[in-house]
Amino acid sequence: MSDDPLERVYAAKTDGELADAYSAWAAGYDRQTAAMGYCLPFLVGGWIARHVPQGDGPLLDAGCGTGLSGPALAALGYGDIEGLDMSDEMLAVARGRGAYGNLVAGKLGDALPWPDGHFAAVFSTGVFTEGHAPASALDEIVRITRPGGHVILTVRDTVLAAGGFASRFAAIEDAGLWRLVERSAPFRAFAIDEPEVLVCAFVFRIAAA
Numbered sequence: 001m002s003d004d005p006l007e008r009v010y011a012a013k014t015d016g017e018l019a020d021a022y023s024a025w026a027a028g029y030d031r032q033t034a035a036m037g038y039c040l041p042f043l044v045g046g047w048i049a050r051h052v053p054q055g056d057g058p059l060l061d062a063g064c065g066t067g068l069s070g071p072a073l074a075a076l077g078y079g080d081i082e083g084l085d086m087s088d089e090m091l092a093v094a095r096g097r098g099a100y101g102n103l104v105a106g107k108l109g110d111a112l113p114w115p116d117g118h119f120a121a122v123f124s125t126g127v128f129t130e131g132h133a134p135a136s137a138l139d140e141i142v143r144i145t146r147p148g149g150h151v152i153l154t155v156r157d158t159v160l161a162a163g164g165f166a167s168r169f170a171a172i173e174d175a176g177l178w179r180l181v182e183r184s185a186p187f188r189a190f191a192i193d194e195p196e197v198l199v200c201a202f203v204f205r206i207a208a209a
Contacts (some may be wrong), residue, residue, distance in 0.1 A: 026066065026089035026090045026092070027089075027093075029065065029066050029090070029093070030068065035192070036192055036193040036194060037190045037191030037192030037193060038191075039188075039190070040125035040199065041065075041068035041069040041126070042068070043125075043201075044069055044123050044125045045069065045072050045076050047182070047201060047203055048073065048076070048078065048152060049076055050182075050203075051150050051182075051205075052150055054077040054078060056121070057080065057119065057121075057146065057149075058081070058118065058119050058120060059073070059081045059121050059123065060081075060083070060118075060119045060121075060123070061081060061084070061100070061123060062108055062122055062124040062127065062141065063084065063085060063086075063126070063127030063132075064083030064085050064090075064091075064100070065087075065094070065126075066097075067093065067094025067097045067100060069123075069125070070083070070094065070100050071097055073099070074099045080101060081099060082102040082104065082119075083100045083103045083104070084103075084104050084112070085105065086106065086107045091105060108124070108134075111140060112143075115144070116144065117145065117146035117147060118144050118145075119144055119145050119149060120146060120149045120150070121145065121150040121152060122141050122149075122151050122152070124141075124152075124153050125153075126199075127154075128153060128155045128159065128163070129156035129197075130156060134164070135163055135164040136164075138151075139172075142177050142178060142206065147206055147208045147209040148208050149205070149206045150181070150206070151202075151204045152201070152203050153201070153204075154199040154201050155202065156198070156199050157198045157200065160200065169204075172204075176207055177207055178204040179204065179205055179207070180203070180204055182203040183203075184200050184202075
């Protein structure tokens with residue numbers, strides 16, 4: 001097995017292996033990803049600030065990892081942020097940042113422990129990628145986002161069609177549950193390393209009641 005944490009994440013074949021890989025990486029995750037130029041947790045604040053008013057209600061960082069987005073959003077004036085992640089060790093690091101009011105262990109693709117329409121916005125970066133959360137996870141994300149609220153996601157270019165995300169986006173829109181507000185051009189998830197890792201950002205608005 002590779003000693004490189006990122007290679008171990010990419011090599012994971014099951015949810016258990018993926019959770020173990022992230023748990024083992026938790027202590028060094030921030031330092032290594034910073035050196036690689038990982039920018040998604042910080043860029044997402046731009047889309048949130050563009051579409052979600054401050055004080056509109058709670059936000060969910062779905063797949064929050066070590067919670068890099070939390071302090072950046074707090075600096076932008078967002079104070080009611082919750083987080084979800086499959087790794088207890090990652091959540092422990094996120095808890096230490098002091099930017100999240102509630103952190104929950106769980107996995108995108110499973111039933112989520114919030115009532116219908118709980119969040120003003122749900123955002124997720126770096127989670128809809130190779131070997132990670134499935135397109136079916138979008139159904140629960142839609143359920144827990146309030147009417148008129150927003151879902152903001154990054155999706156790796158290689159799974160957009162092959163992973164069923166494009167078709168699921170369309171099916172949810174055809175069902176009248178959301179509409180596409182914004183789609184970015186493909187851009188690099190890492191400013192320094194991994195130049196082949198491209199993502200698109202998507203912003204959807206949940207249908208009004």
